[in-house]
Structures are given as structure tokens and as C-alpha cells.
Amino acid sequence: MKLFRWKNRRTRTLCYMTLLGLLLLAAYLFGLLIPEEAVATDFMNAKLPPSLEHPFGTDSLGRDLFFRTLKGLSVSITVGIFASLISAVIAVLVGVAAAVGSKWLDNAICFVIDLFMGVPHTVLVLLISFALGRGLKGLLVGIAVTHWTGLARVIRGEVLTLRNHPFVAVSRRLGKSSGWILRHHLLPHLLPQFLVGLILMFPHAILHEASISFLGYGLSPEQPAIGIILSESMKYLSAGLWWPAVFPGLTLVLIVLLVDKFGDNLKRILDPYSAQE
Secondary structure (H helix, E strand, C coil), X not given: CHHHCCCCHHHHHXXXXXXXXXXXXXHHHHHHHCCHHHHCCCHXXXXXXXXXXXXXXXXXXXXXXXXXXXXXXXXXXXXXXHHHHHHHHHHHHHHHHHHHCCHHHHHHHHHHHHHHHCCCHHHHHHHHHHHCCCXXXXXXXXXXXXXXXXXXHHHHHHHHHHCCCHHHHHHHHCCCCHHHHHXXXXXXXXXXXXXXXXXXXXXXHHHHHHHHHHHCCCCCCCCCCXXXXXXXXXXXXXXXXXXXXXXXXXXXXXXXXXXXXXXXXXXXXXXXCCCCC
16 A cells, blocks of 8 residues: 555556456456367366366366356456447437437437336346347347436436536537537537446446346357356256356456446546546
């Protein structure tokens, strides 16, 4: 702590965010680079407890759970990134349309947001994934179209506030078009909300991916996803094989907490009230 005593909170937060980002990037890339041979079936080493050779132990088919968990995290992170990005873009488009559109459009969008928020996300993702034939496509679409509502409300409120600012009124009196005001005034001010919302949406996306895959409506059983690993581990939990459930589950929780902490720190930096502390 003495090393950072002279630094302000902004510098400490930037260092902390860099460390978290490097940890997440390392876990993601390491999972992508693991060869298929490392997670191949080996019945001679089935159901081995954690050891130096197999830190997370092996499953019922003799596959190394440490490497399989890392590959599963890469799959989950990939799904989370694309689903969160699509959902955040939808939130910006819908939020801006509600704030700058007509009254009936605003009421219609608010009704749709309330309708989506009134139904649990897991139920909606299940229905959408099942309707689209399950698999990666159904899971990705289901997560993307159900997580935009909260951010859309934030964007709508921010745009409504910005519309009343003096610089927007001056631009209108100077003859600037609505498109010019949107590009040069509204969207730059919405960037912090977009980034923070995107990052904080990511943990929800990967948790829903894991839960839907756990229930059997997400990714296929052949893919090394965390939800698939946890679902398979339930069959042997009563027989005393605790490690196939504990270590992958704890790793997923750790990644979610790291991303959530990263988003909180980014919000602290981008917030004008706390950025200079």
C-alpha cells in the first residue's frame, strides 16, 4: 500500500483496472490456445481427485477439468462479449429513439421495456433459445434481446436531460440539424453510459449462458462450456465427486466478480463527480 500512497484514487483505479483486464485477457487467450488433446477422453484417468498433475481433477471420462474449465470460460466470455455488445447497441438505439421521437413512440417503447422487465430473463432466454432451435445461435439471440432494457432506460433519461442543455439550444438556433446534434452532442455524452452498461451487462450474460446450458437449452453437450461441465457434474455429486462442480463453479464466480469490479471502477473514473478524487 505504501507504493500507492502518493497516488490519487483515479491512478489507483486505473492500475486496478489494468490488472483486472490483463487477468481476464489471459484467461480468455489461454483457454483459446489449449489444444483439443489436452481435454481428450482418457478412461485410464477417470474420476481422479485434484492433484499437481490435474489441479481441478478429472471428470467421469478422464478429461482434465482445469483445461476444460479454461476452454469453457473462453466459450462463455465469447458469448458474453457478443451478446452484451448487441444488447448495448440495441439499448442505445431504443433509448435515443424514445427520447427524441414522438410521444406515442416514447410511450410504446416504455411499454415494451416494462413488458420485458416484467418477465424473468431466464424464462425469456429459455423461450427464445428453444424457439430458435437451441444451440449457440438461439442462446446468443436470447441473451442479446433480453438484457437491453435497463441500459435503455438510462440512455433515455440521459438524452432527455441533454435535450434541455444550453449548448443543444444554441446549436438549434445556429441551424444545426437533429442528426448533427445527435452525432456531436448527444452520442459523445452517452459514451460513458454505453461503456459502463456494456461491461456491467457482461456478467449477467455469461451467468445466463451458464444457467441455460446447465438446463440443457443452451450450448451442445460436446462444447466445453461451464454450464455443460456443471450439468454433467450433478450426476456424480452424490457419489462423492465434488471437484467437477466446485472448481469450475468457483472459477465462473471469480470471473464474474472480476468483470463486475472492473465495471464499477470504470464507472468511478467516467463519473464526473468522482473522476478527480
